[in-house]
Amino acid sequence: MARAIDVEVASHSPQVDPILGDLHAVLADLSGTAPGGGFFSTVSEDPCAPGPLDAGYWVRNQRGTVRFRAAVAAALAAGHRLFVECAAHPLAVRPIMDTARAAGIHDAVAVGSLRTGMGDREAFLLNVGAVHCAGFDGIDWAGRYGDGDLVDVPATTWERRRYGGDEPAYRLVAPGLVGADQHPLLGGHVQDPADPGRHLWQTPIGPGRLPWLADHRVSDVPVLPGTGYAEMMLAAAAQVYGVDRVAVTGLHVGSPLVLDPEPVVTTRLVRGGRDARVEIVTGTGVETVVHASGTVRPLDPGEAPPPVPDTGGPWTPSLPEELYRRFRDRHDVQHGPAFTAVDSIGVRAGEGRAVAALRTDDGARVSSWMMRLHPALADELVQTVVAAWLAHCPTSPGPVVVAGFDTVTVFGPTGHACRAIVELHQADDLACRASGLLATADGTVVAEIGGLRLANITSDEQRYAARLAHLAWVPEPAPETAVVRSDRRVLVVAPKGVAWAKELSALLGGGLLTHAPGDVPDLGEMAAGTEVIAVVVTGGPDPSAAARENLSRVRAIIAGLAGRRTPPRLWLLWRADVTALTGAGLRGLLRTAAFEHPELQPSGLEVSGSTPLHAVVADLRADHPITEISWRDGTRHIARVQPGPGAPGVPLPAPVRPGASYIVTGGLGGLGLRTAHWLAGQGAGRVVLCGRTAPAGDLATDLASDLAVATVVLGDIADPATIGEALRAATAGGGTLRGIVHAAGVVQDATLATLDDDIIERVWRGKADGAWALHQATRTEDLDFFVVYSSLAALIGSPGQACYAAANGFLDALTEHRLSQGLPATSIQWGAWADIGRGRHLADQGFLMIKPGDGVAALHRILAEGHQHVAYSPIDVAQWTAAYPALHTSTLLTDLLSGRGTDAAGSPSPIRDEILATPGAEERRYLLQAFIIGEVRDILAGIERHIGPHTSLVTLGLDSLGAVQLQQRIRNRLGVTLRPGVIWVKPTAAALADWILEAMTP
Secondary structure: OOOOOOOOOOOOOHHHHHHHHHHHHHOOOOEOOOOOOOOOOOOOOOOOOOOOOEHHHHHHHHHOOOOHHHHHHHHHHOOOOEEEEOOOOOOOHHHHHHHHHHOOOOOOEEEEOOOOOOOHHHHHHHHHHHHHHOOOOOOOOHHHHOOOOOOOOOOOOOOOOOOOOOOOOOOOOOOOOOOOOOOOOOOEEEEOOOOOOEEEEEEEOOOOOOHHHHHEEEOOEEEOOHHHHHHHHHHHHHHHHOOOOEEEEEEEEOOOOEOOOOOEEEEEEEEEOOEEEEEEEEOOHHHOEEEEEEEEEEOOOOOOOOOOOOOOOOOEEOOHHHHHHHHHHHHOEEEOHHHOOEEEEEEEOOOOEEEEEEOOOHHHHOOOOOOOOOHHHHHHHHHHHHHHHHHHOOOOOOOEEEEEEEEEEEOOOOOOOOEEEEEEEEEOOOEEEEEEEEEOOOOOEEEEEEEEEEEEOOOHHHHHHHOEEEEEEEEOOOOOHHHEOOOOOEEEEEEOOOHHHHHHHHHHOOEEEEEOOOOOOOOHHHHOOOOEEEEEOOOOOOHHHHHHHHHHHHHHHHHHHHOOOOOOEEEEEEEOOOOOOOOOOHHHHHHHHHHHOHHHOOEEEEEOOOOOOHHHHHHHHEOOOOOEEEEEOOEEEEEEEEEOOOOOOOOOOOOOOOOOEEEEEOOOOHHHHHHHHHHHHOOOOEEEEEEOOOOOHHHHHHHHHOOOOEEEEEOOOOOHHHHHHHHHHHHHHHOOEEEEEEOOOOOOOEOOOOOOHHHHHHHHHHHHHHHHHHHHHHOOOOOOEEEEEEEHHHHHOOOOEHHHHHHHHHHHHHHHHHHHOOOOOEEEEEOOEOOOOHHHHHHHHOOOOEOHHHHHHHHHHHHHHOOOEEEEOOOOHHHHOOOOHHHHHOOOOHHHHHOOOOOOOOOOOHHHHHHHHOOOHHHHHHHHHHHHHHHHHHHOOOOOOOOOOOOOHHHHOOOHHHHHHHHHHHHHHHOOOOOOOHHHHOOOHHHHHHHHHHHHOO
């Protein structure tokens, strides 16, 4: 092919013959030298051998044929890929690129230097830029930009708002019409011409096309159920093999397939003999996400379905409505009508079996005529497995999803299946494995599922963070006048000699009953008709002994008031004194009394020395539900148990020093031994185990083999002599004591009505007296940590354990006392441990326990992160208080029961106020999206990528730790607690903003 070009002289043609003689004469004295670099001639027949560059050469250059293609081809063959045409206007650029393409070379670049009609500087720089953008790095930019750094120009940012009419809700394709032969979850089919064994299907999937998909949601986001992947693989196999009887094996589910916004999903099948490998993916190139993979095969002609097992005999009914409530409230999975077609469930918890009557909901039949195993029907079998799981053992909170199947086999049409029979094979709080059958009414098995794996997708990091809680004192204004009754009769009860008690009684205009210190007051007739009893509590020179006496006295007062026909409200009052530990242990007592005697509304009021007494009068006369108040320097605070660890102290990245010595009290018990093993595993040189009874049997063997660094000291840990012996053992041979863990304790259950001084003495001695004695003996020791094992009972109360809660509450107060003196202290309020301690019976009641491995890991992290007062427990507080309606309105537990948090100051942060004050919904959404993007960018410090509202936070690199940080920031600044797993199923700023806005809306 040729094209005309505009020139004034037709070189290389007879038109130049008249000048050739003159040209040769002018150039006669020219003698060229051999080229020093690569030189490819367009004159000579061999481009690489031009010969002498004399007058004859340049005359031939003017008249002879231009061998341009040969020269360019030679340059390409020599490895050259960049061509610059140095001319006033580019004419050779296109022929160069044509020559390269003809040679099968696609990475060549050709540019000009100047261009007619464009300024020389602009044209030249434009071509230089083109060379740079093509990837050639030989350009020296230093002279142009000096010391500056080159950065990428920001890409275009799209708001991605839709303008114009909405798309139809969904497209219904009837059988027989164009497109009806496409499976709704697979879409169009393409077979690779170059590889006949490779098949591809692709289609958008979402509620807009299959409306019943909106009825399966995780964290309120539509997500393809795990059974959907099985159906897609079964359908792909049926198409490729041309049979209806197919099976899937080794189906693994990866990242959840979120259906909002609607994704385009590709199913890839590659045959390899009788079997074929299938992958279900979204995205392209390096950002491809594999959502599921497995192997498919046709069934052999002789493969028959198994018989239906015997389901006769009694089954314990399990209400489907309760199952869906547990899915929603405990596991953050929401089911709509299409996925709630289970009519009845029966379970046998001891056998791990369940049966269910089920059906395919009419709403789920849209575009389902090609389904081999409808995802909604198969999901109802999964739900039956979950019913058996819940009956077998308690489960951890967080989203539960299908993690995979060993086998899914379809023996025939499944549309009329109406029975599911399932059996658990393995189960714990986080995962289970089961098998199941789908059968018709006549007992024909139409599908079999083996090795169904369900898993809680909450990460270890999220689970650890979700189990932490702390006591916060939140500023709260004094009660409104409307709830204060000036005529309310208040009786003040106080030890003799407490001057401020008399002043308080005068301010209240009520009675005053005094008693000898240490005695139990006889309320008698003075309490008759009294609506409020205010008991004044004082400390003493021995804080542990004073706290024990206060416990005994208050217990007797509660027992006396509980039998009254019209019981008064009970307040305990004390002056704040962290040095004397006044009030130590009383909060644990009150929190337990709230379970056992809610009619008394047991309440505590602490007053700092600088707060005037008249400030507390309104609270004692008010009719409000607040049960714990602290007046500090004239400001009123109320107690709230909040999720999270609270403000940390000094971190200990490596809590245990190699070779150092450590003391563990209660060291021969379950928790003590676990702690000792952890210390030894971290490199402790010596671990002194304090206990009352000499080790024997397996314990002695364990100490001799696995705990060779252990030294046992027997005796009462509250006895200074025992502590002295332990200190000597820790420092023997030049050892250095670096830490103490006080794990001693006795649990003896007794209600307040049956609690006596003997029980108080047994429980208090090792736990509280022992802790105080340890503190006294080691105040001058240079310790890295002084850890006390407190209990969740002290934080939220535990019916039947008032004394135990009070003793652990004393440990919490001791921690405050040590911190006020600049001494290390950490109080960990443990929940019940599995397989260890007296709390094991709670597992039989359906409460989740701390696995020993999780507990030891939490101990390490709590110390490493520097937390000082923190609770660690997987217990569901709503389940814990379910049988105690009065606790449902507890201001102490409101944040745990509602799932809503507050910021660190206890009041809304400015960004929350700004969002809520913005009038338009779209504007509020935009502000919240910008806030989330800013926080993500801060967490992912140094990220250079653009983050838009629909950018996946997962592909940006937000890991589980980053997700926890984002959850904490959202809770602290917006007052909204994200449920576990929300970030993973709403992985964009836009999706998170919608969820948070709904949570923020009253």
